Amino acid sequence: MSTATLDKVEAESKASPYIKVTFRIRRFNPEVSAEATWQDFEVDIDPKERVLDGLHKIKWDMDGTLTFRRSCAHGICGSDAMRINGRNRLACKTLIKDINPAKPITIEPIKGLTVLKDLVVDMEPFFQAYRDVMPFLITKGNEPTRERLQSAEDRERFDDTTKCILCAACTSSCPVFWNDGQYFGPAAIVNAHRFIFDSRDEAGEQRLEILNDKDGVWRCRTTFNCTDACPRGIEVTKAIQEVKRALITRRF
Amino acid sequence: MSAETTPAAAGTVDAPYGVDNPAPVIEAPRKRTKKTPKSTRTNFELYGWLFMRLSGIVLVVLVLGHLLIQLVLDGGVSKVGFAFVAGRWASPFWQAWDLIMLWLAMLHGANGLRTVINDYAERDTTRFWLKMLLYTATVFTVLLGSLVIFTFDPNIR
Numbered sequence: 001m002s003t004a005t006l007d008k009v010e011a012e013s014k015a016s017p018y019i020k021v022t023f024r025i026r027r028f029n030p031e032v033s034a035e036a037t038w039q040d041f042e043v044d045i046d047p048k049e050r051v052l053d054g055l056h057k058i059k060w061d062m063d064g065t066l067t068f069r070r071s072c073a074h075g076i077c078g079s080d081a082m083r084i085n086g087r088n089r090l091a092c093k094t095l096i097k098d099i100n101p102a103k104p105i106t107i108e109p110i111k112g113l114t115v116l117k118d119l120v121v122d123m124e125p126f127f128q129a130y131r132d133v134m135p136f137l138i139t140k141g142n143e144p145t146r147e148r149l150q151s152a153e154d155r156e157r158f159d160d161t162t163k164c165i166l167c168a169a170c171t172s173s174c175p176v177f178w179n180d181g182q183y184f185g186p187a188a189i190v191n192a193h194r195f196i197f198d199s200r201d202e203a204g205e206q207r208l209e210i211l212n213d214k215d216g217v218w219r220c221r222t223t224f225n226c227t228d229a230c231p232r233g234i235e236v237t238k239a240i241q242e243v244k245r246a247l248i249t250r251r252f
Numbered sequence: 253m254s255a256e257t258t259p260a261a262a263g264t265v266d267a268p269y270g271v272d273n274p275a276p277v278i279e280a281p282r283k284r285t286k287k288t289p290k291s292t293r294t295n296f297e298l299y300g301w302l303f304m305r306l307s308g309i310v311l312v313v314l315v316l317g318h319l320l321i322q323l324v325l326d327g328g329v330s331k332v333g334f335a336f337v338a339g340r341w342a343s344p345f346w347q348a349w350d351l352i353m354l355w356l357a358m359l360h361g362a363n364g365l366r367t368v369i370n371d372y373a374e375r376d377t378t379r380f381w382l383k384m385l386l387y388t389a390t391v392f393t394v395l396l397g398s399l400v401i402f403t404f405d406p407n408i409r
Contacts, residue, residue: 034275114277122277179371209293218297221371247298 018044021096022104023054025066028115036115040104047097051084051105055091068119075231078167082119083108088169088229110172112181126168129184133192133210138203154199161194161239163232170226170236182215186226186236189217193239196246208247217243300363307356314353338406347401354397362390 021043028036041058052073059066068091070080075093082091084107085099091107099105113121139148164187171177171185192211196204211217217240226236269275323329340346365386373379 030274031271214297218301
């Protein structure tokens, strides 16, 4: 019995794990053309590898002009959010085998932000909205001589929204943000939520006032695109609804 | 799709873009410009959002009740005529029912359309005129409907 298993393993290892996958990438180079075009790359790749590995193979071995962002390549830095097969995902967290490699895999830059080159977008408006909600601890009075202590329950209250890595997958999947872009976007609201519900922070009122703006939380249409897109599994729409509830219970 | 996948051959046609003359990029919508609207410090959107929820609940009762009375109960739609309406509006209860339904439905629908226009209109002028059209239609319908309910005369010739 053991030999049979061994034979099977050997036979499997002899067969190449590589399959041919077509990457259909949205290319844009302002130094060549004002038009963005699709370009196909055929890559031999193990289906257990990630989309980012495929992009690396293309950039390193086939076409060095392909431009995209990535830093840590392990789903922490949040720099390689892109639109893969029509959904916003992190290229470094998406396995080839999970997205049907039999068909061409389409890769586009995230929507709603200015495309600078290929898959690189201008993230400035996104970070502008982030800065607008004051994503830092604000307190009054004298600084304590030791840490600002917090109970486990108080920490639990905003635990979900501390996971945000600012990859912009949620904001660039939001149809309201796509339109006129004045909307703060899910990511900014998530990061406001992280401080609004922090028991140590004392500027929750100020942040709520900022999000009470006509382009604040009230423009959320609860389409749940952000929750679907979040590579960290944050319940983004729920966080937005909690901010709405806080605004209403504060008034009444 | 396959037609679009041809490599960039169209680039040479429109303009001689190069390192010193890159193509213009599409400006991001949230970029801070002089035209960016000032932040508001009112609770209008909060009350609008709340109104949609509350009026929606009330409208479910009012509209379903209305449809039931008009179309299903007591002989269905064939019974509806001038006499039927006149008989109903003789009672202040049905007057109030219809008046509240008119106001809530119109304001609920108008507010919903306002958000649709805000979300979908691309240019500021389009947005402004669509909203003006919407507000005019809403005010006209609400005022006309209220006028009819309050001044209804069953003995009209």
